[in-house]
Amino acid sequence: MIDLADVSYAYPDTDHYVLSHVNLKVEPGTVTGIVGASGSGKTTLAKIISGFIPHVDGGELSGSVVVDGATIADVTLSEAVSHVGLVIQSPFNQISGAKFTVREELAFGLENLGVAREEMAERVTAVAELLGITGLLERSPYALSGGQQQLVAIASMIIMNTPVLVMDEPTSQLDPGGTRMVFDVMSSLRDAGITLVVFEHKLELLREHADIVHVLAESQLIASGPSRAMLADPRLEKWGIGSTRFTAAAAAARDRKLLSKDAELPVSLTDAVPEFRAFAAKKGA
Ligand SMILES: Nc1ncnc2c1ncn2[C@@H]1O[C@H](COP(=O)(O)OP(=O)(O)O)[C@@H](O)[C@H]1O
Ligand SMILES: [Mg+2]
Numbered sequence: 473m474i475d476l477a478d479v480s481y482a483y484p485d486t487d488h489y490v491l492s493h494v495n496l497k498v499e500p501g502t503v504t505g506i507v508g509a510s511g512s513g514k515t516t517l518a519k520i521i522s523g524f525i526p527h528v529d530g531g532e533l534s535g536s537v538v539v540d541g542a543t544i545a546d547v548t549l550s551e552a553v554s555h556v557g558l559v560i561q562s563p564f565n566q567i568s569g570a571k572f573t574v575r576e577e578l579a580f581g582l583e584n585l586g587v588a589r590e591e592m593a594e595r596v597t598a599v600a601e602l603l604g605i606t607g608l609l610e611r612s613p614y615a616l617s618g619g620q621q622q623l624v625a626i627a628s629m630i631i632m633n634t635p636v637l638v639m640d641e642p643t644s645q646l647d648p649g650g651t652r653m654v655f656d657v658m659s660s661l662r663d664a665g666i667t668l669v670v671f672e673h674k675l676e677l678l679r680e681h682a683d684i685v686h687v688l689a690e691s692q693l694i695a696s697g698p699s700r701a702m703l704a705d706p707r708l709e710k711w712g713i714g715s716t717r718f719t720a721a722a723a724a725a726r727d728r729k730l731l732s733k734d735a736e737l738p739v740s741l742t743d744a745v746p747e748f749r750a751f752a753a754k755k756g757a
Contacts, residue, residue, distance in 0.1 A: 473667045474498035479535035490516050492691040503668045505678040508688030509712030514671040518640040523552030556636040557629030563621035567613045575609040599631045619650020636667045675703050675716050679739035704737035718744040
């Protein structure tokens with residue numbers, strides 16, 4: 473669904489490559505997580521997959537970027553956005569400012585495409601149901617919590633029928649409730665067959681929601697693997713990403729020989745419970 477081959481990129485008027493020789497393949501209908509330290513190039517990569525680079529930011533891009541069958545550099549930005557949507561960090565900045573209700577906000581992009589009224593209404597209803605925001609349709613987009621605004625921003629991409637959605641730290645400006653809302657919606661989107669690429673540093677939530685995780689470091693996608701194995705990998709420290717408290721606690725227990733050296737390290741609470749239960753049972757015996 474996404475195929476990046478040997479992609480390198482330098483911003484305009486700079487002489488160093490922010491990304492160099494990046495390769496990425498994403499299967500349709502999966503959730504891919506990408507983690508990386510601040511400044512590692514997450515936003516840059518998100519813009520490359522979604523066509524804002526090179527169509528808006530310019531710069532020097534080489535290699536090939538194919539998303540949903542379209543070679544992104546060869547199509548116009550307006551065609552690119554029919555294949556892939558980008559959700560940015562700040563939900564507030566994604567609201568058009570032109571509409572009074574969420575219903576109108578969602579219809580906005582379709583209006584611009586000249587979609588018939590009846591179809592527009594049907595698509596608004598369907599996408600609102602999918603994201604669980606039917607109750608917000610008559611509200612002002614400005615009278616919502618950050619989490620609700622981010623759901624509206626996601627809905628306004630999904631309604632364009634983009635099969636691929638890229639999210640660049642979509643929860644970084646949200647409280648825990650809003651963060652949970654956005655992550656919960658990822659499962660519904662996957663069930664609806666949408667391919668998701670999520671740039672995030674909330675490792676526990678990524679562990680629960682991503683099928684596969686890639687690490688962005690040293691200008692490359694340097695490692696990848698199933699979410700639990702990748703997010704518990706000790707090299708994440710060196711790459712400036714860190715680890716969850718569950719991974720840290722289990723690693724410390726392993727160092728003290730309290731857990732078997734072959735034990736798979738947990739990332740989330742859900743992973744950790746059986747490990748620590750097994751330990752407690754052994755200790756009890
Ligand atoms: N418009 C730009 N022009 C020049 N350099 C940029 C621009 N935007 C980002 N950079 C640089 O590219 C690198 C990666 O930035 P970014 O993709 O924003 O990383 P992240 O999202 O992981 O924090 C940083 O060194 C940043 O300073
Ligand atoms: Mg960023």
